[in-house]
Each structure stands twice: as structure tokens, then as C-alpha cells.
Amino acid sequence: MTEQNTDRTASEKAFPSATVLGYPRLGPNRELKKALESYWAGRSGAQDLEQTASGLRDYAADRIEELGLKESSAVPASYALYDQVLDTLVAVGAVPARFTDLRGENGSVDRDGAFVLARGDAARQPLEMTKWFDTNYHYLVPEIGPQTTFSAAPYELVAAVEQAAAQGRTVRPSIVGPVTFLALAKDDGTSASPIRPLDRLEDLLPVYAQILAQLRTAGAEWVQIEEPAVVADFAHVTEDELGTAIERATAYLAGQSARPQILLATPYGDAGDLLAPIARSGVEAVHVDLVRGDLDAGQLALFTADRAPALVAGIVNGRNIWRTELDAALTRLEGLRDAGAKVSVATSTSLIHVPHTLEGEDDLDPAVRRWLAFADEKIQEVATLARGLAEGRDAVAGELRESEEAAASRREAPGVHDPEVRARAAAQTPADTQRGDAQRRRSVQAERTFGSARLPVLPTTTIGSFPQTGEVRKARADYRAGTIDRAQYEQFLRDEIARVIELQEQLGLDVLVHGEPERNDMVQYFAENFDGFEVTHNGWVQSYGSRATRPSILWGDVSRAGEGLRGDAFTVPWISFAQSRSQRPVKGMLTGPVTILAWSFVRDDQPLGETADQVALALRDEVADLEAAGIGIIQVDEPALRELLPLRRADRTAYLDWAVDAFRRSTAGAADETQIHTHLCYSEFGEVIEGVDALDADVTSIEAARSRMEVLADVRSVGFARGLGPGVWDIHSPRVPSADEIGSLLISALDHVDADLLWANPDCGLKTRGYEETKRSLENLVAATARVRERLGATASFDSVVAGQSTTER
Ligand code: MET
Numbered sequence: 115m116t117e118q119n120t121d122r123t124a125s126e127k128a129f130p131s132a133t134v135l136g137y138p139r140l141g142p143n144r145e146l147k148k149a150l151e152s153y154w155a156g157r158s159g160a161q162d163l164e165q166t167a168s169g170l171r172d173y174a175a176d177r178i179e180e181l182g183l184k185e186s187s188a189v190p191a192s193y194a195l196y197d198q199v200l201d202t203l204v205a206v207g208a209v210p211a212r213f214t215d216l217r218g219e220n221g222s223v224d225r226d227g228a229f230v231l232a233r234g235d236a237a238r239q240p241l242e243m244t245k246w247f248d249t250n251y252h253y254l255v256p257e258i259g260p261q262t263t264f265s266a267a268p269y270e271l272v273a274a275v276e277q278a279a280a281q282g283r284t285v286r287p288s289i290v291g292p293v294t295f296l297a298l299a300k301d302d303g304t305s306a307s308p309i310r311p312l313d314r315l316e317d318l319l320p321v322y323a324q325i326l327a328q329l330r331t332a333g334a335e336w337v338q339i340e341e342p343a344v345v346a347d348f349a350h351v352t353e354d355e356l357g358t359a360i361e362r363a364t365a366y367l368a369g370q371s372a373r374p375q376i377l378l379a380t381p382y383g384d385a386g387d388l389l390a391p392i393a394r395s396g397v398e399a400v401h402v403d404l405v406r407g408d409l410d411a412g413q414l415a416l417f418t419a420d421r422a423p424a425l426v427a428g429i430v431n432g433r434n435i436w437r438t439e440l441d442a443a444l445t446r447l448e449g450l451r452d453a454g455a456k457v458s459v460a461t462s463t464s465l466i467h468v469p470h471t472l473e474g475e476d477d478l479d480p481a482v483r484r485w486l487a488f489a490d491e492k493i494q495e496v497a498t499l500a501r502g503l504a505e506g507r508d509a510v511a512g513e514l515r516e517s518e519e520a521a522a523s524r525r526e527a528p529g530v531h532d533p534e535v536r537a538r539a540a541a542q543t544p545a546d547t548q549r550g551d552a553q554r555r556r557s558v559q560a561e562r563t564f565g566s567a568r569l570p571v572l573p574t575t576t577i578g579s580f581p582q583t584g585e586v587r588k589a590r591a592d593y594r595a596g597t598i599d600r601a602q603y604e605q606f607l608r609d610e611i612a613r614v615i616e617l618q619e620q621l622g623l624d625v626l627v628h629g630e631p632e633r634n635d636m637v638q639y640f641a642e643n644f645d646g647f648e649v650t651h652n653g654w655v656q657s658y659g660s661r662a663t664r665p666s667i668l669w670g671d672v673s674r675a676g677e678g679l680r681g682d683a684f685t686v687p688w689i690s691f692a693q694s695r696s697q698r699p700v701k702g703m704l705t706g707p708v709t710i711l712a713w714s715f716v717r718d719d720q721p722l723g724e725t726a727d728q729v730a731l732a733l734r735d736e737v738a739d740l741e742a743a744g745i746g747i748i749q750v751d752e753p754a755l756r757e758l759l760p761l762r763r764a765d766r767t768a769y770l771d772w773a774v775d776a777f778r779r780s781t782a783g784a785a786d787e788t789q790i791h792t793h794l795c796y797s798e799f800g801e802v803i804e805g806v807d808a809l810d811a812d813v814t815s816i817e818a819a820r821s822r823m824e825v826l827a828d829v830r831s832v833g834f835a836r837g838l839g840p841g842v843w844d845i846h847s848p849r850v851p852s853a854d855e856i857g858s859l860l861i862s863a864l865d866h867v868d869a870d871l872l873w874a875n876p877d878c879g880l881k882t883r884g885y886e887e888t889k890r891s892l893e894n895l896v897a898a899t900a901r902v903r904e905r906l907g908a909t910a911s912f913d914s915v916v917a918g919q920s921t922t923e924r
């Protein structure tokens with residue numbers, strides 16, 4: 115606390131009694147998405163974009179106040195146009211080396227420059243994008259090297275503060291803190307000896323000091339500095355190093371005299387031992403996530419000591435859509451206050467992870483709707499709790515009663531506890547997650563014939579989806595709008611599937627897919643065919659930039675919809691139809707239990723593992739029905755396996771245990787000769803590779819093209835001896851890879867993977883691609899594979915074998 119400065123001149127206002135860390139940014143009808151996309155497409159100008167952006171800032175502030183957060187500084191100014199990490203990068207002028215030409219007079223980039231960082235341009239790849247903590251939100255990864263310069267340019271934040279001030283409102287600007295900014299950054303690769311971005315902290319701190327001063331001048335009374343890095347374990351930074359960094363950074367910032375008062379926020383988990391240095395740093399308020407984290411007696415004492423900071427209690431969950439049980443929450447808050455803490459009420463995280471409002475969701479089952487709270491309803495909960503804390507329980511008696519009644523109706527609702535589903539789960543034994551010996555399966559599968567031929571060496575395949583063309587989307591919209599009937603829609607889908615099968619045969623692919631035209635979304639499609647789920651109309655949540663997803667709500671016990679416990683098969687009709695059009699094997703495509711959970715809002719009244727097991731059993735039924743329909747290869751996608759990996763190392767084994775178990779439960783009913791595939795699409799494979807091996811799938815496809823097969827080093831090191839399809843075509847851009855390029859990727863894959871285990875496939879599904887690039891890329895993929903086969907002396911392709919009806923030499 116060397117830089118503690120006691121004569122700060124700011125007129126100290128207490129932290130508001132109620133607040134939220136952030137509000138959804140897209141707008142209630144995705145206005146921001148539309149404005150951004152039309153601006154990028156050149157259909158509208160900078161003025162129009164600014165008009166929408168400032169309109170949304172006003173909308174958010176008005177709404178938050180109207181819902182009950184009326185005190186000065188209670189409204190967070192957290193309105194990133196694209197991403198809050200990008201905004202922080204711009205505010206500190208940390209323009210990556212490969213974009214320095216975009217730098218302007220203020221040392222940073224302007225709005226258009228920031229969009230180039232986010233989206234790339236003709237000559238440059240954009241910044242890498244990755245998941246923000248364990249959420250489904252993606253941030254842009256800063257690139258920091260020894261030469262990176264920093265300079266204060268917080269123009270978006272200052273403008274937001276000034277816009278509010280012009281209307282007589284004091285908002286609380288929010289920025290990602292210096293430690294989190296650097297901990298999430300990557301080495302920019304400009305120096306021969308790699309550096310760790312966190313080592314640049316001393317150079318960055320003075321820039322934060324200048325930003326604080328500018329915000330103060332603009333009229334901010336409080337600033338929110340977010341440091342969620344303290345709730346996570348990192349591979350490249352030890353806890354000690356993180357502790358030293360956060361202690362230094364918070365004390366330094368607190369020691370500045372020209373600054374607003376500081377709320378230091380620690381969302382997304384438990385700050386553990388790092389809470390103490392933060393609370394003792396001299397900042398005026400500290401936010402603690404009480405949903406994911408906790409406060410033990412020692413930690414609580416940090417908030418009851420003399421001159422302790424205010425405790426901003428993140429008690430309303432910012433990441434799910436369930437109503438808070440207000441009575442229990444209020445009891446907890448009263449306990450903190452009675453222990454002597456200066457308590458304010460808040461959300462555990464920003465509300466960017468939930469949809470705007472329940473208003474207009476009239477098609478939701480009213481029983482389920484009553485259990486829900488989206489962003490606006492959560493703000494009301496925060497306001498109610500603060501009022502209850504200040505004025506006593508009687509002041510909020512009606513709200514407490516309504517909350518208790520809703521909770522009781524949820525506990526007792528029939529679909530929440532389906533005795534049959536529960537009995538089935540309870541009767542599971544360890545054998546239900548166990549398939550036959552993997553080696554044996556491999557030899558049986560190698561013998562299996564499809565249309566009298568076996569699979570060739572280096573089989574070619576795709577990941578599942580084919581381009582979702584305008585016609586496909588239109589047919590779906592027409593069906594929903596009632597312009598075409600069910601029979602017409604299904605005929606359209608069959609025609610589409612037949613076309614996709616024919617195309618794959620022409621291209622000479624070995625293992626075909628039906629193309630997934632009936633699925634708007636790989637999770638929602640399953641939610642619509644399972645009991646226990648609801649889907650919303652307008653429940654959009656930002657995924658990155660202008661992109662949003664509409665997570666389904668998993669509220670009850672899960673089984674397939676339809677008569678009886680097992681319900682009806684729903685993927686089988688499409689897959690069987692596809693198979694009826696070809697002699698070659700068609701893969702059955704399912705979404706795995708972990709991914710279904712990760713991309714939905716999931717019930718919070720039982721452990722995730724139990725919910726995952728129910729989903730797994732429903733999928734197991736589908737696997738059995740696919741098998742019975744003669745489908746010999748079934749892929750169960752788990753792209754989200756890594757996403758749910760806990761932020762703390764200590765929690766990871768328990769997670770992988772249930773996640774792996776659920777996947778195995780969904781697939782272990784399959785016979786030895788049925789080949790089970792899985793697909794994971796990210797390159798940070800090392801962290802979960804042992805889990806992936808434990809899935810016991812026969813073949814795994816992963817993303818590898820962008821990293822030029824780098825991920826395969828990990829594969830060898832754990833002795834992964836299963837079929838593997840490292841992607842040889844990066845499907846994230848329209849670029850067509852040449853046959854030479856694909857061939858050389860396959861050859862380098864052979865350094866790590868045995869020839870009889872290797873598959874040739876793209877990185878991921880082709881849903882977002884166009885047909886032109888798809889055809890050309892797949893042509894090259896097939897040609898490259900043929901050349902590599904020749905080199906291996908394995909001349910027979912499935913294609914020639916099927917044509918000649920002979921058997922394959924392996
Ligand atoms: C995000 S992974 C996508 C897998 C899915 N089967 C598809 O091809 O679209």
C-alpha cells in the first residue's frame with residue numbers, strides 16, 4: 115500500500131445500494147446486429163451506426179433505471195460495439211504489431227480500425243477469438259510483445275459517460291482490468307525469445323491511471339474495473355504470479371489521486387486467496403461472485419475491518435435464466451450486513467449472458483415462464499433485494515411471497531420429476547458406459563462391408579452439415595409461417611438430402627452425410643425433439659460481435675418426445691432416407707450430451723452430471739434406433755467438451771468424470787461393429803486430450819488445419835491409438851485449399867498418426883460455406899487423399915472398389 119494517497123479530492127459518494135455488472139448489448143430486437151452488419155456491408159454510414167449505438171445506450175440506461183436502479187452510478191456503461199476486450203485494447207492503445215498502420219494520432223485505432231482488428235481485411239487475419247472464461251461468449255485475443263506500446267485512448271468510454279451526463283445522468287464506466295487484459299493476451303510472436311504479456315504490467319499501469327483521470331474529468335464518480343482473471347487457473351501464469359500482479363495493480367490504481375472511486379469486480383467464480391490483496395488495496399468497493407464463489411469467515415472479515423471497501427454482493431445469477439429464490443438470498447445478504455459489511459446488491463456477472471426480457475415470450479409454457487428471469491427481470495430482483503435489505507422484509511413481502519410460490523411450483527411440477535426417467539437413470543450400472551474392447555471393435559469394423567466393400571485406407575468424409583442455402587432457410591421460414599405445410603416441407607428436405615448425397619457420390623467421398631438441412635441449430639433441434647426443454651422466440655444472447663445464439667431452456671427431466679419412456683426416433687427418418695440413396699455408408703449425426711448442456715440454459719436444481727445422464731439416455735435410444743435401421747457409423751458431436759472445463763484445475767477431474775460418463779452412456783449401447791465417431795472443433799486440444807481418449811469413440815475428428823497439425827503433438831504424447839481425423843480444410847473462411855496443401859497436411863499428420871487410423875475431413879461442418887467453395891475444396895480433398903493413398907501403396911479407394919465390387923486390401 116505504498117502508493118496510498120489519502121487526500122484524493124473526489125467528492126466521495128457511497129456505492130449505490132443496487133446495481134448490475136453489465137446489460138445485454140445487442141438490443142431487444144438485435145438492433146445492434148442489424149446496424150453493424152449493414153454498416154460493414156456498406157449499406158449504411160457511420161452516422162447511422164452511431165445513432166443506433168447511442169440509442170441503445172439511452173435505451174439501456176432508461177430501462178435499468180425504470181426497473182429500479184435509480185441511484186447515481188448504478189447504471190453500468192458497458193456498451194462495447196463488438197467486444198469489451200477489444201474496447202479495452204483500444205482504450206490502452208495496445209494495437210498489435212501487424213496492425214500498427216491503422217494507428218491514428220491518439221496512438222490507438224478509431225472505430226473502423228477496431229473493426230479491422232475484429233474482422234480482418236484482405237491482407238490480414240483478424241485477432242484470434244476465444245471463449246470468455248467458461249461462457250459461450252467469445253472475446254478477441256490481444257497480441258502483446260516486447261515492442262507493444264500503450265497509450266490512453268478511452269474515447270468510447272468517455273463518450274458514453276458524456277452522453278449520459280448531457281442527460282443529467284451519472285453512469286459507471288466499465289473496463290477490463292490490466293491483469294485480466296494481459297493474462298488473456300497472447301505473445302505477438304515478434305521477438306525471438308517468447309514473452310509473457312503479463313510481464314508488461316508495469317508499462318501498462320500508467321496508461322490505466324491516465325484513463326481513470328480522463329473518466330474522472332468526464333464526470334464519472336465510480337469506475338468498474340473487472341478482474342475475473344483472479345477466479346481462474348492459467349497454464350502459463352502461476353497463482354503466485356497472478357497474486358503479485360493483482361496486488362501490485364490494485365494498489366497502484368487505488369493510489370492514484372485523480373480518479374473516480376473504484377469498484378473492483380471478480381465475476382465468474384471464486385477469487386479465493388486473491389480476494390485479500392484486492393480488498394486491502396485501497397479500492398472503495400469489491401464485487402464478489404456469490405453464485406459461483408463464497409465468502410468464508412476470514413474473507414468476510416476483509417469487509418468488516420476499519421476502512422474496509424464496500425462489499426458488492428453478486429447474488430443474482432448473471433449467467434442463467436432462473437428466478438432467484440429471494441428469501442434465501444435476502445437472508446444471506448442480511449447475514450453479511452449484520453456481520454458489519456457495507457453491502458450492495460448485484461448480479462454475479464454482467465447480464466450479457468442472458469436475453470433481454472421475458473416480455474413477448476408468450477409461447478413459453480406459462481408454468482415454466484413463471485420460473486424464469488431474463489436480464490430485465492433480474493434487475494428487478496436486484497432492486498427488490500436492495501429494498502428488502504434497506505427497508506426490511508415487510509417492504510418486499512409481496513415479492514418474497516411470489517418468489518416462494520414460483521419456486522414451490524417448480525419443485526412440484528410434474529415434468530421436473532418424471533418418475534420413469536428417474537427410475538431408468540437409477541437402474542444404470544457401470545456396464546452401461548462400457549463398450550466391447552476397442553481393439554476388437556477396430557478389427558470387426560475393418561471387416562464390415564458397405565454395399566459389399568470395406569472402408570478404404572484414409573477414408574474421406576465431412577463433419578455433417580452441408581451449406582445452409584437461402585432456399586433451405588426460406589423453406590424453414592415458410593413452414594413456420596404456415597405458407598407451406600408439413601408434407602411440402604418434408605418433401606423439400608428429402609429433395610435437398612438426395613441432392614447432397616448425389617453430390618458426395620460425384621465428388622467421390624467415402625463416408626457420406628445427409629447434410630443436416632432439417633436442423634436450424636445443432637442443439638435446438640434436439641431440444642425441440644426432447645421432453646424437458648422449451649425454446650424461446652427472441653431469447654438471443656451475444657456469442658461474438660454481431661453474432662447471437664438462442665439457447666434452449668432445459669427445465670425438466672429429459673427423454674425423447676412421443677409415447678412412452680423412450681419416445682420417438684427423430685433423426686432416423688432423415689438418415690435412413692439418405693442411406694436409401696447410396697451404397698456407401700451414411701453417418702448418423704447426433705449432438706452429444708455435454709454440448710446439449712453447454713449450449714442451453716440448464717436447470718440448476720440438480721448436479722449437471724445427473725442432467726447429462728438423462729440427455730445421454732435419450733440419445734442412447736436414438737443410437738439404438740439408428741443401428742436398428744441399419745446405420746453402421748454414428749457420429750456424436752461434442753464440440754463443447756472443453757468449454758465447460760472448470761476454471762480451477764482442482765475441479766477438472768470431477769467434471770471430466772461426469773462428462774465422459776455421459777458421452778459413453780449415450781454410445782455404449784452400440785454393437786462392436788457400429789463405428790462411433792465424435793467431433794470436437796477447437797485446437798486447444800492438449801488440455802482435454804485424456805478426456806477425449808476416455809470417450810472411447812472409434813474415430814475422432816478435430817480442428818487442425820489452422821494450426822497446421824500442431825495439435826497432433828499432444829495426440830502422440832498421450833498414446834492416443836484411435837481413429838483420428840485432423841481437419842485438413844479450415845472452413846472458417848471461403849478460401850479453397852489446394853490439393854497440394856491438403857496433401858502436405860495429410861503427410862504431416864502421418865508423422866503422428868498411423869496410416870490405418872487416419873481420416874481425411876474438414877475442420878468442421880460446412881453450414882456457413884457456399885456451394886462453390888465447398889465443391890472445389892472437397893474435390894481437392896478427395897484428389898489429395900488419392901495421391902497420399904498411392905504413396906502409401908494402398909491403391910484401392912472406396913470409389914473404385916464400389917465400382918468394381920471387389921474387396922479392399924488393407
Ligand atoms: C460445431 S461442430 C458442428 C458439427 C455438426 N455436425 C456440423 O457439421 O455442423
Ligand SMILES: [Zn+2]
Nearest residue numbers: 753795878879
Ligand atoms: Zn465443429
